[in-house]
Amino acid sequence: MRLLEKVIPAFWDQQEVASKFKRLYNFRRIWKVTVILTSVVSILPLLFFALIDYNVTKESVESEIILRTSQFTSNVWRSVSFFLDERRAALEFAIYDNTFEELCNPVRLAELLENLKKGFGGFADIGVINSAGFQKNYIGPYTLELEGKDYSDQEWFGEVVEQGKYISDMFLGFRNVEHMVIAVKHDLPDGSFYVLRATLEQQFSNMLTQMEVSGRGDTFLINKNGMIQTPSRYYGKVFEKISLPVPRYSPKSQVIEGKNSDGTSIIVGYAYIPESPFILMVVKQKNELMKPWYETRIYLIGYLVISITVIIIWILGSATYLVSRLHSADQKRVKNLHMAEYSNKMASIGRLAAGVAHEVNNPLAIINEKAGLIKDIFTYRNEHTGDAKLISTVDAILSSVERCGKITRRLLRFARHMDVNIQQISLEEIINEVLGFLGKEAEYRDIDIIVDIDKEIPRLESDRGKLQQIFLNIINNAYAAMSDGGRLEISVRCKEEGFVSATVFDNGCGIPEPDLKRVFEPFFSTKTNRGGTGLGLSITYGLVHELGGEIHATSKAGEGTSFIITLPLKMTPKKEDKTCEYY
Amino acid sequence: MRVLLVDDEEEFVTTLAERMSFREIDADWATSAEDALKLVETSTYDIALLDVKMPRISGLELKKRLVEKCPGMKFIFLTGHGSEDDFVAGTTEAGAAFYLVKPVNIETLVRKMNEVLNS
Numbered sequence: 256m257r258l259l260e261k262v263i264p265a266f267w268d269q270q271e272v273a274s275k276f277k278r279l280y281n282f283r284r285i286w287k288v289t290v291i292l293t294s295v296v297s298i299l300p301l302l303f304f305a306l307i308d309y310n311v312t313k314e315s316v317e318s319e320i321i322l323r324t325s326q327f328t329s330n331v332w333r334s335v336s337f338f339l340d341e342r343r344a345a346l347e348f349a350i351y352d353n354t355f356e357e358l359c360n361p362v363r364l365a366e367l368l369e370n371l372k373k374g375f376g377g378f379a380d381i382g383v384i385n386s387a388g389f390q391k392n393y394i395g396p397y398t399l400e401l402e403g404k405d406y407s408d409q410e411w412f413g414e415v416v417e418q419g420k421y422i423s424d425m426f427l428g429f430r431n432v433e434h435m436v437i438a439v440k441h442d443l444p445d446g447s448f449y450v451l452r453a454t455l456e457q458q459f460s461n462m463l464t465q466m467e468v469s470g471r472g473d474t475f476l477i478n479k480n481g482m483i484q485t486p487s488r489y490y491g492k493v494f495e496k497i498s499l500p501v502p503r504y505s506p507k508s509q510v511i512e513g514k515n516s517d518g519t520s521i522i523v524g525y526a527y528i529p530e531s532p533f534i535l536m537v538v539k540q541k542n543e544l545m546k547p548w549y550e551t552r553i554y555l556i557g558y559l560v561i562s563i564t565v566i567i568i569w570i571l572g573s574a575t576y577l578v579s580r581l582h583s584a585d586q587k588r589v590k591n592l593h594m595a596e597y598s599n600k601m602a603s604i605g606r607l608a609a610g611v612a613h614e615v616n617n618p619l620a621i622i623n624e625k626a627g628l629i630k631d632i633f634t635y636r637n638e639h640t641g642d643a644k645l646i647s648t649v650d651a652i653l654s655s656v657e658r659c660g661k662i663t664r665r666l667l668r669f670a671r672h673m674d675v676n677i678q679q680i681s682l683e684e685i686i687n688e689v690l691g692f693l694g695k696e697a698e699y700r701d702i703d704i705i706v707d708i709d710k711e712i713p714r715l716e717s718d719r720g721k722l723q724q725i726f727l728n729i730i731n732n733a734y735a736a737m738s739d740g741g742r743l744e745i746s747v748r749c750k751e752e753g754f755v756s757a758t759v760f761d762n763g764c765g766i767p768e769p770d771l772k773r774v775f776e777p778f779f780s781t782k783t784n785r786g787g788t789g790l791g792l793s794i795t796y797g798l799v800h801e802l803g804g805e806i807h808a809t810s811k812a813g814e815g816t817s818f819i820i821t822l823p824l825k826m827t828p829k830k831e832d833k834t835c836e837y838y
Numbered sequence: 839m840r841v842l843l844v845d846d847e848e849e850f851v852t853t854l855a856e857r858m859s860f861r862e863i864d865a866d867w868a869t870s871a872e873d874a875l876k877l878v879e880t881s882t883y884d885i886a887l888l889d890v891k892m893p894r895i896s897g898l899e900l901k902k903r904l905v906e907k908c909p910g911m912k913f914i915f916l917t918g919h920g921s922e923d924d925f926v927a928g929t930t931e932a933g934a935a936f937y938l939v940k941p942v943n944i945e946t947l948v949r950k951m952n953e954v955l956n957s
Binding site for chain 2: 612613614615616617619620621622623624625627628631632634635656657659660663664667
């Protein structure tokens with residue numbers, strides 16, 4: 256909190272003083288408007304360009320990823336299609352190259368299987384089925400089970416009869432290994448036909464699983480029902496249903512974006528393998544692919560955050576500085592207006608006092624002379640000399656006239672010292688003069704005044720009028736702080752070489768710690784509701800500085816306040832602007 | 839000692855003159871500068887007590903004229919008015935000690951008159 260108090264500029268908590276010299280500006284509002292407008296104007300374009308850059312780079316990286324995935328999918332699709340076409344073409348060659356009878360010869364068929372294994376690899380068995388669906392010849396590991404088997408009611412047989420060729424899904428069968436079946440039909444001129452059916456093992460799986468795919472990629476085949484056909488790294492085991500939706504048919508390879516079951520983004524490249532039940536799936540983790548871009552993005556956001564922070568600090572700093580300067584200029588302006596008003600007021604009081612004194616002094620002089628004459632008549636002519644009562648009455652009139660004369664003379668003296676007038680002055684005289692004015696109030700309010708002035712204090716070379724005003728203000732202030740029956744102590748001591756220190760202590764209500772620092776600030780007042788302008792002590796501060804002195808206050812709430820004024824014996828006027836250093 | 843009292847307040851000058859006569863001071867009085875100038879034609883005075891503020895011709899102006907006519911004459915100013923300008927002008931003419939503000943104790947006045955005559 257203390258740090259915050261230090262950072263908060265003076266104008267933030269400005270008090271509106273009941274004064275005819277209104278402030279021109281609402282500084283808090285100016286500050287806010289400046290900060291907001293400048294921030295918007297400087298940060299908005301930055302954000303705008305950062306956003307554009309962000310989107311453009313993101314889009315280009317994404318389209319790059321999609322392009323690469325598309326190329327990869329297309330290549331794999333060609334390889335898979337070629338693999339299947341090649342094996343089917345081999346079977347077609349065999350069926351056209353051999354007659355049904357030759358193929359029914361176990362030796363010939365065994366040779367054929369051996370040649371296929373050597374030439375292509377992956378062929379596990381081979382069988383010849385006649386148009387009725389019976390397996391007429393079979394070479395392979397399951398001779399007993401498959402020899403003479405009737406396939407006529409099986410779905411694949413119907414398809415091969417209808418389409419002329421057939422490629423099966425992957426299945427386990429007797430072997431309990433993943434395999435697939437390729438069958439081709441040979442139509443004979445007499446309208447009958449026969450079918451050559453071969454089993455392929457594993458090769459397919461090996462081909463796909465060995466592919467290196469970037470972005471934690473996964474390449475596998477599914478069938479049209481979404482059953483996984485070749486091993487997948489992340490999307491389930493073979494013959495399980497894939498966790499992703501089966502993509503829509505497309506004659507070409509396609510790339511789509513989707514989400515995993517756990518919500519992570521993926522890029523899916525797919526292609527329907529023609530004349531087969533397979534769909535090629537290339538699944539890549541988008542996050543993995545975007546990694547380089549994410550790093551760039553962190554730099555981008557980092558630079559943006561740093562730039563915005565620097566801009567905001569700069570804006571806050573410069574706005575605070577400028578508004579503070581404006582505020583202090585305005586303070587100065589209002590203070591000067593007040594000072595001018597104060598001086599005018601004092602000058603008016605001076606003129607008024609002189610006028611009143613003159614008007615009163617002339618009749619007073621007549622009363623004085625007339626009463627004096629009465630006394631003279633009694634005294635010099637020896638008439639009524641014994642009339643003590645008459646003499647004492649005349650003496651009472653004369654002493655009252657003397658008292659009135661003192662009052663008017665004091666008024667005149669005060670009025671006379673309004674202008675700068677450096678002379679040799681006794682501080683004691685000044686304090687007594689001021690107390691002469693304020694003494695009556697102290698009597699009425701039962702305020703005990705203790706004056707303790709060191710007799711050895713030399714005379715000051717200073718401005719009498721200003722000193723009078725300083726003590727008048729400080730003592731008036733002390734009166735305001737005290738309740739009836741209070742105590743005012745004024746002590747004057749020689750401080751250090753060339754300086755005199757006067758302390759005015761009152762045992763009044765005191766000033767709370769937070770206010771103490773601000774009592775000399777212009778417009779700081781706790782009496783704003785009761786007509787205080789908050790300028791009394793500020794003007795006093797200014798006057799003390801004009802005399803080359805210092806003033807400060809110490810206080811304890813509830814116990815009292817001391818104002819300590821240090822004055823030089825020889826006045827060295829400070830520059831005018833120095834008096835404003837408080838704000 | 840012959841004294842000339844000049845003040846526009848007749849009650850004041852007459853009474854003061856009378857009181858001086860009790861103290862064996864020969865005092866003439868005038869209520870305007872013109873009368874005062876007439877008086878000095880016929881009589882001579884050691885000292886003049888002048889009011890600063892008087893109608894038409896002020897005390898300060900009167901002093902200048904009197905000095906021309908009676909070069910050896912001494913002056914004391916008496917005033918009810920205490921404006922800054924008067925004070926400066928009056929003290930310059932007569933010195934701070936001989937610029938007195940009304941009401942003045944007659945004993946003080948007589949002492950000052952003696953001082954100014956002996957200075």
